[in-house]
Amino acid sequence: MSLNRNVAAIAVGAAGLMALALAMVFFVAPEDADQGISQKIFYFHVPIALTAYACFGTGAWKGLRLLWTGAERYDLESYTAIHQGTIFGALTLLTGSIWAKASWGVWWAWSSNQLVLFLVLFLFYCAYFMLRFSVEPGTRRARVSAVYALFGVALIPISFLAIRLANDFIHPTVFTRHGAQMTGTMLAAFWVSWAALLLLAFVMYRVELIGKHIDANLRDLRDILTAR
Amino acid sequence: MSSGEKYVAAAYAVVLLAVLVWVAIIAAKLVRLERETAELATLARRPAGERQSTDG
Amino acid sequence: MSAYAADVAALARKDLRLELRAKDTLPAMLLFVLATLVVFHFALPPDAGDDAAYGLLWVALVFTALLGLGRAWVPEREGAALDGLVLAPCDRSAIWLGKALATLAFLVAAEVVALPAFALFFAPLRGTALLGVVLVDIGICTVGSLVSAMAASSRTRELILPLLFLPLAIPLIVGGVGSSISPDGGKYLLFLALYDGVFSILSWASFEYVVTE
DSSP, rough: OOOGGHHHHHHHHHHHHHHHHHHHIIIIIIBBBTBBGGGGGGHHHHHHHHHHHHHHHHHHHHHHHHHHHHHHHHHHHHHHHHHHHHHHHHHHHHHHHHHHHHHOSSSTTTTOOHHHHHHHHHHHHHHHHHHHHOOOTHHHHHHHHHHHHHHHHHHHHHHHHHHHHHHHOOOOOOOOOOOSSHHHHHHHHHHHHHHHHHHHHHHHHHHHHHHHHHHHHHHHHHHHHHHH | OHHHHHHHHHHHHHHHHHHHHHHHHHHHHHHHHHHHHHHHHHHSSOOOTTTEEEEE | HHHHHHHHHHHHHHHHHHHHHHHHHHHHHHHHHHHHHHHHHSSOOOTTTTHHHHHHHHHHHHHHHHHHHHHHHHHHTTTHHHHHHHSSOHOOOOOOOHHHHHHHHHHHHHHHHHHHHHHHOOOOOOOOHHHHHHHHHHHHHHHHHHHHHHHSTTTTTTHHHHHHHHHHHHHHHHHHHHHHOTTTTTHHHHHHHHHHHHHHHHHHHHHHHOOOO
């Protein structure tokens, strides 16, 4: 995979973008009139959530490719992508919870659709790992994992719709927080931050994948050497 | 620091800590890979016929 | 097309006949759902409104279905019949559909007792709620049959089935509760229909990959 040669370069790029993002968030973007400084959490929390979606989507796509072509490499790629998605999903919940405490004084709010959605997805993808660890390695495990990854991606919009509908009759204490009325510099900081986090996720994904490939090669090597 | 600033710091710190934990896990994996490659290198250097299937 | 339908019918009939002979899953589901309803009576505070009871109805139905789904592929597992079915010259998805229909039959049979019991113990069920039950049943049985087959390839079978199934069941619970208590119940029925459509197609298309190497 020639892309691996560039992983270090991409990591440097991610570091640079991250530095730029932090500078923009804390020194350039104006402070939000209503929420004050706690709004700054938004610049990480939302991109992390979007990155998690991207990772789950990639995992599902790789899973589809596995079912389509049968090429074994897609299993590892799908698994690694979903692993990154779960990491970023957990970070979404953590940063979201801190933001909720900063904005509304509570660590959890069922009225926050995104928080609830990520909780459901987190449960779903944790079960993915439990499933993976309880099936013998092989084609069956790869296929079952791929199908489950596809179900996950279908669950995302349906769950979101369900949570929105549920708010009609759960009558939670409604907290309001606006997101999209951003000035130009705020929007720019958001995009840079998102780019930095996407690159970070990509680097983490590649590094983990390289580790898994090395594992696989070592296993084969061991089999060959001990069989002689 | 106002309480708002504390929460912002906490949120960004959580992300930094997560990445560092991930680095630690990768580092541990790298150490294990180094040990395994060293074992396999020893196996490979021995002349053929002597190699026994050990712990695999 | 009719060969497919015949396969599905034969497979569903096989499951129903096995159950009629063994009589183990359906009585257990019936007793479980009734016992759960009684437990809920004691779990709810005395001033809890009907809304809370409706919520618990759907929980009871989902968990009763889980009970049945845990047993869904057991006849195929004992005697490695699933391998035989997979080798048979029928479309693999027919196996899934047959299983889903049989599970649906069991669930409906349990509900024939459970729903009147609920109406008796707690609160009456309106038309949209009953339609909701039908749509939720379809969702449970289609997704559940697939997920149950996934769990069957796992070492931890019965342990992992609820973990795989419950996140997928959350939208069904929302739809069901909404159809029971919301003034705009039709919206929730439409949502349930969407869920059923999306996940039925997904389950139908992917079942083959879950049972083959």
